Amino acid sequence: RAMISNEGLAQLTPTESVFYNRKQRLQRDLSVLSVALHVRNRAPRTVTLLDALSASGVRALRYALEVPALGTVIANDASDSAVRMVCTNARLNGFVATHVDDLHATMGDGDVGG
Numbered sequence: 001r002a003m004i005s006n007e008g009l010a011q012l013t014p015t016e017s018v019f020y021n022r023k024q025r026l027q028r029d030l031s032v033l034s035v036a037l038h039v040r041n042r043a044p045r046t047v048t049l050l051d052a053l054s055a056s057g058v059r060a061l062r063y064a065l066e067v068p069a070l071g072t073v074i075a076n077d078a079s080d081s082a083v084r085m086v087c088t089n090a091r092l093n094g095f096v097a098t099h100v101d102d103l104h105a106t107m108g109d110g111d112v113g114g
Contacts, residue, residue, distance in 0.1 A: 004092070008032065010061040011092050018085040019055040028059050036067045046071035053077055057086035061093055 004011050007025055014020040039047050047070055051060035054075035064073045075086050090096075 007058055008062045009065040010058055010089070012056055012058050012061065012089040013085075013092065014056060015085065017081050018079070019082075020058060028062060031059065032062050032066050035063055035070070039067055039069045048072040048074065051075040054086055055079075055082050057082075057089045060086070061089055064095070065093060 003013065005014055005022075007028065012020070014022075035049060049060075049063055049070055049072070051057070051063065051073065052075075054060050054077050057075050060073050060075035063070060077083055077086070
């Protein structure tokens with residue numbers, strides 16, 4: 001059974017095979033706040049956000065969970081194991097994840113891909 005970690009509103013199952021740096025939580029906190037401010041200032045226009053090289057998907061998940069006004073969140077990674085981890089973590093957070101191809105998966109009301 002995988003260990004579940006919490007960060008912000010997101011839950012994830014970090015593994016050694018996919019990059020996740022716990023020490024970067026403050027930077028992720030700040031990026032979530034920055035995106036929330038940007039989205040608020042662009043209302044009512046829809047915002048699509050890309051989390052490139054998303055690894056575990058924690059940043060994309062936090063955007064999707066903590067900035068509900070976002071239209072779409074897309075995460076991608078060149079690593080197949082990272083894409084699988086994004087899908088696993090998406091499901092853990094109540095999104096329906098679909099692995100579309102080697103670089104992209106979609107989930108939930110918005111899209112969060114791996």
